[in-house]
């Protein structure tokens with residue numbers, strides 16, 4: 001009887017789709033883009049429902065009030081992560097984002113905080129601004145390469161902050177290596193993409209030659225370690241030679257003991273921060289560009305506003321944003337329309353909780369279905385469309401007359417004690433680049449050989465835990481000759497800020513840097 005009970009939903013648990021003995025709902029668990037199926041189930045079973053994953057239980061929250069109560073207010077018991085055998089195999093349990101709620105996580109998070117508080121973040125503004133200027137310059141020169149220009153931007157900022165070493169090109173070896181391994185890692189970590197080894201531990205015993213996930217895990221681990229520890233050793237070597245440049249890893253290496261860190265933790269902390277910062281920020285910005293191409297009316301309104309407030313003769317600054325309500329609305333609408341992590345990152349409970357009469361067992365996985373909340377037709381008018389104007393009508397973009405007070409504008413950055421550590425850095429990146437891109441460029445569909453516009457597909461997204469648009473084509477042109485000249489000029493002026501971060505460049509990078517500056521003279 002006990003065995004037959006495995007996979008069955010206990011009395012008192014939130015409702016959910018029908019289960020089968022032993023496997024529960026595993027037989028129907030989506031293998032990719034899980035947020036779509038999760039949202040379909042939410043419309044059927046409600047804002048809080050449960051899935052039986054073999055003997056384990058997952059709770060899916062598609063309700064802002066439940067997120068506020070369970071994840072924000074009761075975060076003392078809902079801030080663990082579910083055991084992720086594959087993640088632990090790849091990173092040795094030292095992955096800050098995936099680490100269980102315990103001392104290792106606390107130490108890593110505390111150490112990361114040193115560079116990510118609002119105050120510390122303001123110290124990174126000069127390099128963020130300089131890199132954002134290069135992004136405009138790169139797009140001006142080779143607009144068709146915008147997608148990787150954006151990726152270069154986001155990785156170069158975090159490389160500079162962490163190791164004091166920037167990436168002038170997408171082809172800079174560390175950047176290319178990072179995005180390649182990150183893609184494989186993302187595929188491995190997507191919910192449902194690999195056999196459920198956490199729920200059915202016997203699967204761990206399948207020999208490596210029959211389990212692709214084992215081979216992939218080994219490969220990703222080797223590639224990540226080569227990159228992360230290579231960069232760390234390079235920093236240590238530089239310090240040994242007395243060539244300090246004030247980077248964060250220099251500080252962690254010097255104060256390792258005080259932080260409670262060792263070499264393994266330090267290498268992974270920095271590597272995980274590259275992961276957490278690069279793919280997310282670049283996916284967001286590429287989604288923004290995709291939305292601007294697909295929704296020309298919204299783009300036009302933003303252009304009108306930015307021309308009125310910032311004008312033709314200077315680039316925008318962070319201080320302008322307060323006077324750009326439509327651009328602010330575009331920023332919020334992009335998070336809603338295409339949240340970078342549609343299911344955020346799963347949490348887990350360390351004690352039983354009770355909510356609205358339902359039991360949430362200890363050790364349950366909790367998925368926050370941000371996609372389902374943001375695309376709920378009961379909350380939002382035409383949720384499938386990109387309509388920034390909704391955020392001018394009500395604070396949280398909900399339709400008039402609906403109570404949207406449980407939502408918060410930062411939902412896309414997570415909840416409770418696991419809330420995104422890099423929120424301030426990310427918000428600055430988004431604000432600066434959203435304003436810059438809108439000020440500088442017109443984004444239009446690419447045209448085919450007959451001159452007909454090619455419609456972009458706003459649903460063409462790559463698989464993986466992070467939701468980034470698949471590479472797409474569009475036509476990007478500067479909005480005026482004067483703006484193009486300002487970008488050229490500002491790019492030259494950024495050279496000063498860059499110089500501190502440009503050491504040990506390989507010959508190709510060095511040539512690129514020299515040429516790109518010389519051409520502007």
Ligand code: HEM
Pocket residue numbers: 096097098109112116158273276277278280281284340341344345346347412413414415416417418419420421422423425426
């Ligand atoms: C558009 C940009 C970004 C988005 C949308 C984003 C979103 C998120 C989300 C949803 C989580 C999971 C939160 C949860 O479990 O409740 C998270 C965690 C995290 N993020 Fe971000 N993030 C972004 C950029 C960054 C940046 C720039 C950094 C660092 C420089 C960063 C560092 C982290 C870290 C370290 C965690 C793990 C926190 C923990 O588990 O304790 N993120 N982020």
